[in-house]
Amino acid sequence: MTREVPTPRGTTDRRRERVTIRAVAARAGVSAMTVSNVINRAGRASPATVAAVRAAVEELGYVPNVVARRLARARATTVGVLYAGERTPFLDAILVGALRATNARGLQLVLYHEEQLSLDAAEGAVLSLARSGADALLLVPPFAELLCDSAVLAELALPVAAIATDQVAPGMSTVRIDNRAAMADLTALVVARGYRRIALVAGRRDYSVSAARIAGFQDALAAHGLPSEAGLIVEGGFDVASGEAAARRLLARDVRPDAIMCSCDDMAAGVIAEAHRRGLRLPHDLAVTGFDDTMVAARMWPSLTTVYQPAEEMAFRATEQLIGAGDGDLVANDLIVAHTIVERESTASLRAVIT
Amino acid sequence: MTREVPTPRGTTDRRRERVTIRAVAARAGVSAMTVSNVINRAGRASPATVAAVRAAVEELGYVPNVVARRLARARATTVGVLYAGERTPFLDAILVGALRATNARGLQLVLYHEEQLSLDAAEGAVLSLARSGADALLLVPPFAELLCDSAVLAELALPVAAIATDQVAPGMSTVRIDNRAAMADLTALVVARGYRRIALVAGRRDYSVSAARIAGFQDALAAHGLPSEAGLIVEGGFDVASGEAAARRLLARDVRPDAIMCSCDDMAAGVIAEAHRRGLRLPHDLAVTGFDDTMVAARMWPSLTTVYQPAEEMAFRATEQLIGAGDGDLVANDLIVAHTIVERESTASLRAVIT
DNA sequence: CTGAAAGCGCTAACAT
DNA sequence: ATGTTAGCGCTTTCAG
Numbered sequence: 001m002t003r004e005v006p007t008p009r010g011t012t013d014r015r016r017e018r019v020t021i022r023a024v025a026a027r028a029g030v031s032a033m034t035v036s037n038v039i040n041r042a043g044r045a046s047p048a049t050v051a052a053v054r055a056a057v058e059e060l061g062y063v064p065n066v067v068a069r070r071l072a073r074a075r076a077t078t079v080g081v082l083y084a085g086e087r088t089p090f091l092d093a094i095l096v097g098a099l100r101a102t103n104a105r106g107l108q109l110v111l112y113h114e115e116q117l118s119l120d121a122a123e124g125a126v127l128s129l130a131r132s133g134a135d136a137l138l139l140v141p142p143f144a145e146l147l148c149d150s151a152v153l154a155e156l157a158l159p160v161a162a163i164a165t166d167q168v169a170p171g172m173s174t175v176r177i178d179n180r181a182a183m184a185d186l187t188a189l190v191v192a193r194g195y196r197r198i199a200l201v202a203g204r205r206d207y208s209v210s211a212a213r214i215a216g217f218q219d220a221l222a223a224h225g226l227p228s229e230a231g232l233i234v235e236g237g238f239d240v241a242s243g244e245a246a247a248r249r250l251l252a253r254d255v256r257p258d259a260i261m262c263s264c265d266d267m268a269a270g271v272i273a274e275a276h277r278r279g280l281r282l283p284h285d286l287a288v289t290g291f292d293d294t295m296v297a298a299r300m301w302p303s304l305t306t307v308y309q310p311a312e313e314m315a316f317r318a319t320e321q322l323i324g325a326g327d328g329d330l331v332a333n334d335l336i337v338a339h340t341i342v343e344r345e346s347t348a349s350l351r352a353v354i355t
Numbered sequence: 356m357t358r359e360v361p362t363p364r365g366t367t368d369r370r371r372e373r374v375t376i377r378a379v380a381a382r383a384g385v386s387a388m389t390v391s392n393v394i395n396r397a398g399r400a401s402p403a404t405v406a407a408v409r410a411a412v413e414e415l416g417y418v419p420n421v422v423a424r425r426l427a428r429a430r431a432t433t434v435g436v437l438y439a440g441e442r443t444p445f446l447d448a449i450l451v452g453a454l455r456a457t458n459a460r461g462l463q464l465v466l467y468h469e470e471q472l473s474l475d476a477a478e479g480a481v482l483s484l485a486r487s488g489a490d491a492l493l494l495v496p497p498f499a500e501l502l503c504d505s506a507v508l509a510e511l512a513l514p515v516a517a518i519a520t521d522q523v524a525p526g527m528s529t530v531r532i533d534n535r536a537a538m539a540d541l542t543a544l545v546v547a548r549g550y551r552r553i554a555l556v557a558g559r560r561d562y563s564v565s566a567a568r569i570a571g572f573q574d575a576l577a578a579h580g581l582p583s584e585a586g587l588i589v590e591g592g593f594d595v596a597s598g599e600a601a602a603r604r605l606l607a608r609d610v611r612p613d614a615i616m617c618s619c620d621d622m623a624a625g626v627i628a629e630a631h632r633r634g635l636r637l638p639h640d641l642a643v644t645g646f647d648d649t650m651v652a653a654r655m656w657p658s659l660t661t662v663y664q665p666a667e668e669m670a671f672r673a674t675e676q677l678i679g680a681g682d683g684d685l686v687a688n689d690l691i692v693a694h695t696i697v698e699r700e701s702t703a704s705l706r707a708v709i710t
Numbered sequence: 711c712t713g714a715a716a717g718c719g720c721t722a723a724c725a726t
Numbered sequence: 727a728t729g730t731t732a733g734c735g736c737t738t739t740c741a742g
Binding site: 069071 | 718719720721722
């Protein structure tokens with residue numbers, strides 16, 4: 001219990017008096033502008049002043065007020081994220097990555113959830129995002145596909161970045177992995193573990209990554225001299241239920257596949273559930289793989305062999321690219337980041353399991 | 356391809372000219388101040404002016420600039436979230452909830468990740484959060500426990516809210532479920548499904564919810580006349596690995612439990628993995644339950660019976676409470692939200708499974 | 711009930 | 727190399 005003393009310091013004591021740029025300026029014996037220069041532009045002040053200002057900043061514990069900064073600056077200050085569908089672990093990772101990036105620069109992140117997947121709806125979403133202050137856009141699949149030719153979006157002339165897509169469009173930055181190569185790598189692993197009748201639960205057709213992954217799958221089969229049977233590729237909807245449905249179809253075949261690869265972890269969860277339900281012993285009777293390496297991959301059993309797509313990192317990079325676009329030239333560029341094959345228990349080699 | 360015409364409108368065309376409050380004022384034939392009044396304070400303007408302003412806002416598509424608003428206002432404008440440990444589905448849900456709440460009011464959300472779980476570290480984190488502009492704090496477990504008696508935090512005099520905790524402290528708002536009742540309800544369900552030797556993988560001791568859940572577990576056992584055997588309660592660390600470890604201990608006992616309840620979904624995932632590994636048939640040989648109903652619960656097999664703790668909603672509410680605390684009186688209050696028992700396959704009744 | 715003045719904290723653009 | 731002036735868009739007094 002501290003004694004109730006009439007507040008001695010300052011006028012109102014309402015909040016701990018913020019240290020402003022003027023306080024620093026006074027302390028360092030320079031003008032506010034000089035402090036600003038020291039902080040923001042390198043080599044605009046003499047070494048002596050820089051030192052003095054730095055010292056003052058240190059002593060006072062000054063941290064620039066991001067709000068004031070944003071108001072004064074002309075550059076982009078709020079990034080809008082446009083996404084659709086249910087929240088998934090993959091999406092959450094993206095949101096957190098974008099949030100970290102905006103946090104780092106004191107910018108605002110605005111979420112917009114649009115359920116409809118039509119061009120009209122997407123354009124409406126973009127418009128209201130722009131209206132509520134977004135001056136840069138981060139697109140989550142499948143909005144890059146939807147908006148790549150949008151006149152409305154072009155008219156707005158905002159920097160736009162799309163993530164986890166295979167749709168590269170002019171005027172739109174992209175941050176993605178090489179989906180085709182990733183799926184080929186993963187398929188090669190499954191083959192190496194001894195599986196031969198390999199099925200694929202592909203993603204939705206309107207997501208550009210889906211086709212790339214199918215191509216990678218077929219690349220690898222061909223490379224290993226395995227036949228690519230049309231019936232062993234079925235289309236899913238990227239969710240658990242569609243994985244279960246696909247597994248039901250695949251496992252009802254006369255000759256069952258001995259491995260089912262999936263275009264996302266959630267569908268793999270569905271496949272695994274269905275396999276368990278039918279009493280199959282995993283991974284001996286059936287290997288399963290996912291894609292993305294979301295948080296669920298290591299939490300199911302058998303733990304899931306999958307491709308790590310660094311969603312959070314990708315969102316972070318894309319957001320930084322968006323932010324950077326404010327001052328520099330806003331060239332759209334296409335960044336391909338590394339993926340990683342993560343081998344877990346769901347593809348344990350046939351031999352190893354028998355042992 | 357649109358023709359390249361010298362931009363006719365405005366000076367620079369740099370950005371789509373923002374509609375400012377002054378534009379609206381001009382359109383409505385009033386002063387900027389009146390527009391502000393119409394928007395922010397009810398009943399401060401005559402019905403006629405209100406109508407005129409509303410019309411002007413509508414026609415121009417005016418949306419207030421949140422940055423300018425925040426700079427001008429005195430109230431809380433940036434909420435800091437203090438969290439620790441690995442990112443989990445539960446934590447992500449909290450972050451998204453908080454983000455939605457700040458978005459709704461045009462405020463900033465700042466994340467701070469502190470790995471150390473000591474009072475000193477926590478106070479340091481709070482301080483640097485405050486320094487970087489946070490004027491309200493959202494505490495994720497176990498920071499409420501850590502900081503409830505902190506003099507540093509008290510000195511700062513910021514509104515603070517803690518979420519998903521059982522630690523209610525004066526001067527700190529809380530949003531939580533009734534953990535004891537929730538665990539009792541869930542235990543009652545397990546008993547009702549025919550399981551009798553029920554074990555519990557409790558949470559870490561330094562999280563206040565852990566004790567409450569143990570109490571609820573014991574309440575229910577007592578209510579049903581079942582003995583509470585000390586050896587059947589083991590402490591876990593809220594992660595998958597600790598769930599596996601706990602399952603190893605529990606399943607190695609002479610008389611195996613027929614159900615293992617866990618204080619979070621992740622530990623349940625670990626228990627399920629270990630049970631599968633030992634060749635147990637789930638849920639017949641062993642029922643498992645989780646807690647939280649995170650996104651993994653429905654993605655494992657058997658799908659997990661658990662308690663839905665509305666993490667996103669709780670974070671949203673807590674953040675709103677924090678924001679509201681800015682203008683009104685900052686009374687700390689303790690909000691208990693409803694939990695829901697979610698029954699899935701992991702506790703299918705013994706009879707049903709045998710059929 | 712309405713509006714004029716002043717300024718939140720910072721940074722362009724221009725002097726000096 | 728440094729400082730002056732002006733103003734980002736809004737809201738808080740406090741007068742009319």
